[in-house]
Amino acid sequence: MMNSNEIKEMERSILDRFLRYVRIDTQSNHHNPEKPTTPGQWNLLKMLKKELHEIGLKDIDLDQNGYLIARIPSTLPAGRKAPVIGFMAHVDTAADMSGKNVNPQIIEHYDGNDIPLGGEWVLSSDTNPELLKYQGQTLITTDGTTLLGADDKAGAAEIMAAAEYLFHHPEIEHGEIELIFTPDEETGTGMDLFPVSKLHARCCYTMDGGERGTVDAECFNAAKVVITFTGVMYHLGSARGRMVNAVTMAGAFLSLLPQAESPEATDGRYGYYCPLEITGSAESAQLTLYLRDFEIEEIDRRRKVVESIAAVLENIYQGGKISVDFKMQYLNMREYIRKDPLVMEKLEEAAANIGIIVSNEIIRGGTDGARLCAMGIPTPNIFTGGHNYHSRYEWAALPVMTEAARLIGELIVLWGKEDE
Ligand SMILES: [Zn+2]
Numbered sequence: 001m002m003n004s005n006e007i008k009e010m011e012r013s014i015l016d017r018f019l020r021y022v023r024i025d026t027q028s029n030h031h032n033p034e035k036p037t038t039p040g041q042w043n044l045l046k047m048l049k050k051e052l053h054e055i056g057l058k059d060i061d062l063d064q065n066g067y068l069i070a071r072i073p074s075t076l077p078a079g080r081k082a083p084v085i086g087f088m089a090h091v092d093t094a095a096d097m098s099g100k101n102v103n104p105q106i107i108e109h110y111d112g113n114d115i116p117l118g119g120e121w122v123l124s125s126d127t128n129p130e131l132l133k134y135q136g137q138t139l140i141t142t143d144g145t146t147l148l149g150a151d152d153k154a155g156a157a158e159i160m161a162a163a164e165y166l167f168h169h170p171e172i173e174h175g176e177i178e179l180i181f182t183p184d185e186e187t188g189t190g191m192d193l194f195p196v197s198k199l200h201a202r203c204c205y206t207m208d209g210g211e212r213g214t215v216d217a218e219c220f221n222a223a224k225v226v227i228t229f230t231g232v233m234y235h236l237g238s239a240r241g242r243m244v245n246a247v248t249m250a251g252a253f254l255s256l257l258p259q260a261e262s263p264e265a266t267d268g269r270y271g272y273y274c275p276l277e278i279t280g281s282a283e284s285a286q287l288t289l290y291l292r293d294f295e296i297e298e299i300d301r302r303r304k305v306v307e308s309i310a311a312v313l314e315n316i317y318q319g320g321k322i323s324v325d326f327k328m329q330y331l332n333m334r335e336y337i338r339k340d341p342l343v344m345e346k347l348e349e350a351a352a353n354i355g356i357i358v359s360n361e362i363i364r365g366g367t368d369g370a371r372l373c374a375m376g377i378p379t380p381n382i383f384t385g386g387h388n389y390h391s392r393y394e395w396a397a398l399p400v401m402t403e404a405a406r407l408i409g410e411l412i413v414l415w416g417k418e419d420e
Contacts, residue, residue: 002165002406010161011402017157018140018401019104020047022149027099028092028184035193036066036092036183040099044091048156048181055164065193066091066183071200072167074176081420082175086201087162087408088379089155089208090185090368094390097147104148107139115395117144123393130211130387131395138398148394150386154401155207156181158384162408172409174416176200182368191371201377203343205411206369209383212400213356216381217337217344219363219370220271221299222329223291225306227253230321233283244320246285249313250278253287253322256309261302263292269362271298273306294332294362330366333380336373342418343378350410354403382407 002010024044029037036042049062052070059071076082093099107115112135115123121144125131131139142148159179166172178201184190185208209216231246254275259265261272271293278287291302303326310322337343351358369379385400 002409006165007402007406010165010405011398013161013164014157014401014405015106015138015398017051017160018153018396021153021156022102022104025100025102026092026149027095028187029095030187030189037187038092041066041091041183045181045183048091048160051160052163052179055160055167057163057167061198063195067193067195068181069195069198070163070179072163072174072177072179075170075173076175076416077173082416082418083202083420084176084178084200085411085415086178086180086199086204086377087159088180088182088204088206088368088372089159090152090182090190091156092184092186092190093147093149093151093153094186096390097392098145099147099149102146102149103143105141105143107141109136110134110139115139115141117141117392119144121392123395128387128393128395133212134397134399139395140398141395142392144392147390147392148386148396150384150394150396151389152185152208152384154384154386154396154404158207158401158405158408162405162412165405165409166412172413174412175420177412178204180204185368188366191368191375194371194375196372196375196377199377203340204369204372204377204379205347205408206367206372206379206381207384207404207408208367208369209361209381210386210389212383212385212397212403213351213359214361214383215347215358216361216363216367216369218294218334218360219330219332219366220292220294221296221332222366223299223303224327224329225289225291225303226325227287227289227306227310228323228325229253229280229285229287230323231283231285232319242319244317245282246280246320247282249317249320249322250280250285250287252313252316253309267364269294271295271302273302292364296332330370331374333367333370333373333378336376337378337380340378343380346411346414347380347382350407350414353410354406356403356407
């Protein structure tokens with residue numbers, strides 16, 4: 001649908017926007033219960049709001065919790081209505097690496113060699129062979145002192161550039177489109193206050209993935225288990241036969257977890273137990289355990305294992321008590337997305353229209369899309385062209401960012417042909 005001049009123009013728009021967005025420090029902070037968790041996120045949200053206004057959109061809403069929702073009205077002839085679809089990106093960056101004074105480096109006509117970032121840091125094509133796919137093209141890297149913030153400002157720039165193009169081409173027929181920007185994705189609590197009742201969308205796409213062509217429509221099922229060990233304390237000099245040590249019980253519990261089912265021993269579709277935090281004393285100790293698996297039956301099985309280890313240890317440590325508190329955190333989004341097969345069919349067709357074959361990946365973690373799925377809106381995740389997230393080695397391929405924005409446009413056109 002776009003000619004080569006329009007594609008060039010879109011690429012320029014994406015690059016400008018991206019460079020502007022990454023310079024704003026939007027690192028989130030999972031220790032702060034306020035929403036958003038850091039004031040820098042407001043700066044980017046307000047910038048996006050202003051830019052949406054400049055594009056010409058009228059329906060723009062930034063609420064008190066930092067959720068920005070804007071709408072592009074339908075261009076369909078009177079009497080026709082297509083399903084509403086949405087596109088979403090998060091404005092924060094991860095706490096793993098500083099996002100302050102990001103100084104992006106633009107590498108034009110990349111020559112295939114190692115890229116010096118600054119100081120002692122080098123982005124090597126040996127350890128990053130994907131770089132070699134972009135010889136002759138434009139890459140964006142860090143200067144070695146911060147992360148880049150392609151996660152997820154690449155997604156934000158792509159959505160904004162696609163919205164700008166579409167709004168200025170009212171001859172392109174499409175239904176109503178929702179653009180959604182959220183804070184605090186990296187803290188895992190970014191969707192807690194999401195005003196889902198405001199959305200009209202039948203489905204959404206998060207623009208928050210990585211390498212060209214990759215799409216995520218599956219993530220872990222996740223549960224958190226807090227195990228409390230209660231001991232029986234006596235003076236250590238006269239403890240024989242009657243003291244029960246909660247620390248010892250917790251240690252015994254940990255030693256019984258299968259080592260082969262840990263994050264460090266699994267990949268692909270294998271799930272795990274992960275002891276994440278332990279606190280306490282001989283009187284009382286608490287262990288936090290994460291259970292993760294793509295199949296819900298395997299979460300149930302591991303829950304039973306945890307409960308039976310607790311029961312056995314209570315028998316061994318007579319007088320000690322062990323309580324198990326189990327909570328589901330999120331579910332595999334596959335089940336929600338499968339209920340509306342058009343969501344993935346349209347995505348594959350739109351990608352094919354711009355010469356991309358979609359490859360389905362699985363996320364060994366969660367996403368905001370998974371949270372939105374659980375709220376009733378199927379939401380797979382699409383590549384943005386970024387790599388090596390949360391690190392000084394983060395980089396993005398500009399041509400792929402442009403393809404991601406074109407994919408947004410294609411999706412909008414294809415959904416516009418459906419009847420609501
Ligand atoms: Zn992200």
